[in-house]
Each structure stands twice: as structure tokens, then as C-alpha cells.
Amino acid sequence: MEVKVRSGDSLWLYSQLFFVPLLLIIDSNRGVNPNGLHIGQTIKIPGFTEDRYTIRRGDTLWNIAQSRNLNIDTLLLLNQNMNPNALQVGMTIRLPLRVTSFVVGDPSHYDFVRMRNDLRTLQEIYPFISLQSAGNSVMDLPLYDARVGNGNRKVQMNAAFHANEWITTPVLMKFLNEYLLALTNGQNISGVPALSLYTQNQLSAIPMVNPDGVSLVLNGPPAGREAEVIALNRGSTDFSGWKANIRGVDLNKQFPAKWEIERDRKPQEPGPRDFPGTRPLSEPETIAMANLVRNESFARLLALHTQGQEIYWGFEGLEPPESEVLANDFARLSGYEAIRYVDSYAGYKDWFIQDFRRPGFTFELGLGQNPLPITQFDEIYAHMKPALVRALM
Numbered sequence: 001m002e003v004k005v006r007s008g009d010s011l012w013l014y015s016q017l018f019f020v021p022l023l024l025i026i027d028s029n030r031g032v033n034p035n036g037l038h039i040g041q042t043i044k045i046p047g048f049t050e051d052r053y054t055i056r057r058g059d060t061l062w063n064i065a066q067s068r069n070l071n072i073d074t075l076l077l078l079n080q081n082m083n084p085n086a087l088q089v090g091m092t093i094r095l096p097l098r099v100t101s102f103v104v105g106d107p108s109h110y111d112f113v114r115m116r117n118d119l120r121t122l123q124e125i126y127p128f129i130s131l132q133s134a135g136n137s138v139m140d141l142p143l144y145d146a147r148v149g150n151g152n153r154k155v156q157m158n159a160a161f162h163a164n165e166w167i168t169t170p171v172l173m174k175f176l177n178e179y180l181l182a183l184t185n186g187q188n189i190s191g192v193p194a195l196s197l198y199t200q201n202q203l204s205a206i207p208m209v210n211p212d213g214v215s216l217v218l219n220g221p222p223a224g225r226e227a228e229v230i231a232l233n234r235g236s237t238d239f240s241g242w243k244a245n246i247r248g249v250d251l252n253k254q255f256p257a258k259w260e261i262e263r264d265r266k267p268q269e270p271g272p273r274d275f276p277g278t279r280p281l282s283e284p285e286t287i288a289m290a291n292l293v294r295n296e297s298f299a300r301l302l303a304l305h306t307q308g309q310e311i312y313w314g315f316e317g318l319e320p321p322e323s324e325v326l327a328n329d330f331a332r333l334s335g336y337e338a339i340r341y342v343d344s345y346a347g348y349k350d351w352f353i354q355d356f357r358r359p360g361f362t363f364e365l366g367l368g369q370n371p372l373p374i375t376q377f378d379e380i381y382a383h384m385k386p387a388l389v390r391a392l393m
Contacts, residue, residue: 001048001096003077005041010034017074018045018096020184021195027128027150044127047184050078051097055087068095099125100185104177107170108374111218112141112211115169118177119144119207126180134206135288138246139222141211143288146176148183151200154296155391158206158289159304161252161348162243162273163213164371168304171365171381172207175388179203190389197392204296209285212246217371222246233272240371243273249283252305255290255351256280257315262346276346286348293352300326301352301360302391306372308364309383314340315353315360323359326390330361333386363387 003014011034015022026034028044037043053064061084065072076084078094103121123129123146133142157175159168181187182194189197208214215222217239221229225246230237232248244250248270253262254277262276269275281287293301311334313319313327324340331338344350349360366372366380 001045001050002042003045004080005037005039005043006077006080007039009037009077011037011043014043014045014077017071017077018048018098019186020045020047021186023150023195023199024128024183028126045096046126046128047099047181048096049099049125051095052092053095055089055091055093057089059087061087064093064095070096098185099181102174102177102181104170104173107167107174107377109218110166110170110173112208112215115173115208116144118173119146122146122177122180126184129180134292135284137210137212137285138283139212141215143206143209143211143285145292146205146207147202148176148179148205149198149200149202151198151202153200153299154202154204155300155302156204156206156293156296156298157302157304157388157391158209158348160208160210160214161303162250162305162370163210163217163239163245164241164243165306166208166214166217167306167372167374167377167380168365169207169214170377171384172205172304174381175385176203176205176207178385190386192389192393197389201392203392204292204298206289206292209289210245210251213242213244213251216246217242232270239272241272243370244271244275245283245285247283248272248275249277250274251283251285252303252348253277253346254281254283254286255346255348257347257350257354258345262344280346289348290351293356298352298356299358300391301349301358302388303347303349303360303362304384305362305364306370307366307368309334309336309367310364311336311338312340312342312344312349312362312364313338313359315350318357319353320357320359323353323361326359327361329390330363330387333390334363334383336363336383336387 130147327338352360
């Protein structure tokens, strides 16, 4: 929601009128000098949308404000051309409407278009989000990177490296949404004050690393590539088991962390799963994710996958002592089992640990066969939310 600056206004005044932390208003208006507002300037208020109210007989600005638990000055701010002493029946006025519900809704069939639309809506409501792209997919779809927080510690969370593990995307999106709600409404998330997480961290959330593959699983072959992907899928038009990107490369077997082991024991040609490519970092998606880490000093990295209710946290003894502490906390909070080593290499968290010696984790969400049934979503989210909060503590 937007307001226009009046004589004598300040961002602090707006924080008092709307009960929104001043820091969030400042971060929602980057490029605005908080100490140099000018009359008529547009200011964004996070956590609100706009409602309209039609004046009825007997209405006064006072009783309208009282009935909605608003300061009367809030109504004067939003309706600066209105004469409060001359309300007329049928007149329409602006009202602020605090957002208290989720933007991210039904998690079923959560494809790239739905994610993109939800991210744009979240950015509109919560303009302190910085929405950028870490890079692009083979089909030139952006790998959206939503940034939240102004702390010194950077934490990356990503989802949907594997196409048929797309349920991880709405899990991360719902967490992002709940975090934003808690921030603007002054609430805790999993018992932790959301604003304390915001001031300590900068969260980098990449909800869909493999948008082409997710679209293939959920929507079928893209126009112009039907024959190609059906051939890669061994002639089948059932893409429910597809893990790879659109070129048949497994993105989580693409990183230079003992990649040669995966190359020698996995499929030697592109297909629906497990092909590590002809060389490390051959795909635009993995190049983008590698560059993101190289360009940012992430303190922690969490990759969301399915399935097994396990947390993998080690790689060749290169993980720092902090990794074990975090892994044990994640296990306690999620109910998942923390496992230090597995017979798997060339993954994103493997490379992160190897090259940066910082805590990296792969979460295997849920139980069963991929793609997991959407009926597991609520249970998975309940397990994951406190662990994701812990990653920001």
C-alpha cells in the first residue's frame, strides 16, 4: 500500500500509525532519505493492502476509525482530499487493510507460473523483499532469488533441484510467506521473534532451481521439444519420474566435488535421472547456483529434496564443527535423522562444504516414492518450519 507524504510526516510516524517496525518501512523504500521526505512523495507501507468504504448515513470519521481499531490520523493520511467534517452518503474513502492471511495457497500443481505470481504478489505486499534472478534455465526461465533481511549473516535455502521433487517449492514458499507475515505483524515464528531473525540475517531463498524440469513433470513437454524429451524419457510420455533438467542432466550431480565418481557409476547419457553431465557445471542452472555461492559469502546452505526424513550434513570430513551442532538441532526440531556421510557425491551441499568449509545440509523431506503425494504437504511443512527457523538463528 502507498501513502503520500504530508507536511511534518516521518517514517517513524507511519510506523506508529500502522504498527509496523520502522526498519521494515525504511527497507521498503530504498532510495528514500528517511530524514529528507518531501510533500507528495510516495511511500510504501509493507504488510497492507487497500480497501474501500462507502459512507453511510450517520457515519463519522471517528466511528469509522474506532470500528476498525485505527488511528483517525491514518484515515486522514489515506484521504487527504477529504473534508472530515463534510462526509457525504455514497462517498468512497480509502481504508488500510492489514494482511493476515497467506498469499501462497493450495500447494498442488505448484509450477513455475504459480511460484512467479506468488513471488510478485509477496513483493507487492512486502516491498522490503528484494526479488532478483540468480541466473536462467536452459529455457531461459529465471531462477528467482528472494532476499529478506538486512543482517550480516547470509543464509541460502533452495528447493526443486530435482523436477519430480517439486513439492519442496511450496514448502519453501510457504515458509517465506509465514516469515513475512510474522515480520509485519510483530509476531514470533516457531517461538522466535521474526524481527530478530531479520536483523541478524539476509535470507536468500531460491524456491525453484529447475523450473524447466518442474514444468515438464507437471505440465508435460514444452512446445517444440516434445520429440526430444520423449526420446530422453525412453519413449514414455509419463514424466512423473523425471528428476533432470530439460536436457536430461541431473543438476544435483553436477558439482565438482568428486564428480568423477558419479560420472563413472551413473548413466553415461542424458535421461530422466542421474546423468551427471559430460563435465561439472555444464548446465546454466548449476553455473548460476555456483556463481551465486562464489559471489556471496553464505554462512549456511540448506537444499530441500525428497524423500526419506533425513538430513545429510557432512562431506569427506571437511565440514566445520558448527555443522554437527546445527544438524543435531535440525534433527531434534524436525524429527528427521541426521546422517553425516552417504555414498553420494557431486551434490550442491557437497561442493559448498568442500570449497568453502561452511555448514551445508541436504534435507530429504517426507517418506514414500517421488513425486510425493500432496497429501503429505502439511505434515512435511510442520516438520520443516522449526528447522528452517533454526537455520536463521
